[in-house]
Amino acid sequence: MENMLHLAPSSQAQALALDRSSVFSREHVPPAVSAVTSLPVIDMSRSRDEVRRAILDAGMEFGFFLVVEHGIPEEVMRDMLEVCEEFFQLPAASKAYMYSEDSQRPNRIFSGTTYDTGGDKYWRDCLRLACPSSFPVGSGTRDDWPHTPQRLRGVVERFTALTRGLGVELLRLLSEAMGIRPDYFEGDISAGDVVLNVNHYPPCPSPEKTLGLPPHCDRNLITLLLQGSVYGLDVAYRGEWIKVEPMPGALVVNFGQQLEVRI
Known part of the structure; x- marks a missing residue:
């Protein structure tokens, strides 16, 4: 299971320089986004029969x-957005x-903008944390998590426990x-750690020339995404791309490849 958080750049942040390794040719950039179709919005307060049918559809x-x-x-989601923004500032x-x-390290920052990585660079900074499937956690479990903000x-912990539920x-x-x-x-299918990816996108001087993330499929079971105020999430659909605009209070749900294989 995976949680994701997309953070907008601070209004006070300065745009970083765009070097050659961050520029992608046109064939690597997704085609124009369709404005015709939008993703379904499912109200979890409706009857159980309605909700489960809507999820399947x-x-x-x-x-x-x-x-x-x-x-x-709302305060849990707001606190999560704020404290992660504090971290990246x-x-x-x-x-x-x-x-x-090191992709084998469960708790780390990796970046295409702040630290020199070499090779192609995607225009994002990411904080990745492995979160136990249940809280409270034992001593030492969070030792590799950031020390600040306090x-x-x-x-x-609170955000991950609730979103995992x-x-x-x-x-x-x-x-x-x-019908199963x-x-x-x-x-065993979902008992592992929740992987939390906090994606931060600094101001970019030429956003049309670079990518925050490449087109991809999530390889996990299910992803829950809190977008914050970030615009830019696109979903592939019948050869086109749907622009997913942030909706206050909503979470984006993505069924990953493991789920597709299982069903």
Whole structure:
């Protein structure tokens, strides 16, 4: 299971220089976004029958949808956005201990803008944290998490616990809609760590020449995304791209490749 957070640049931040390794040719840039189709919005407060049918329909048609009235308090989402923005506004030197290009390291920062990585660079900074499947966690579990801001660890724990619970409930509803046992995706299939990716996109002098992320498929079971105020998420649909505009209070849900294989 994966949680993602997309953060807009601070209004006070200065645009960084765009070097050759951050510029992509036209064939690597997604085609124009369609303005005709939008993703389904599922109201979790409606009847269980309506919700599970809507989840199945949206999953089969798009693999993506938005959920509202999902039970995660607004203050939890707001705190998560704020504390992660505080983290990225810290000086680069004070976050350097978290930096690593080792993909096997579960807790780290990697970046295409702030630190020199070599090779192609995508225009984002990412904080990746491995979050246990249940809280409270044992001593030492969070030792590799950021030390500052001081409240970050508690905020991340609360946000991750609640979003994981929502993810499990969405999978139960999907299972019911397909006529299989509700706990089909529980146990070993979803018992691992929740991977939290916090994506931060600094101001870019020429956004039409670069990419924050390349076109890709999520390889996990299910992803829940809190967009914040960031515009730029596109979803591939029938050879075109749907622009997903941020919706206050909503979470974007993406069924990953593991889920597609399982069903």
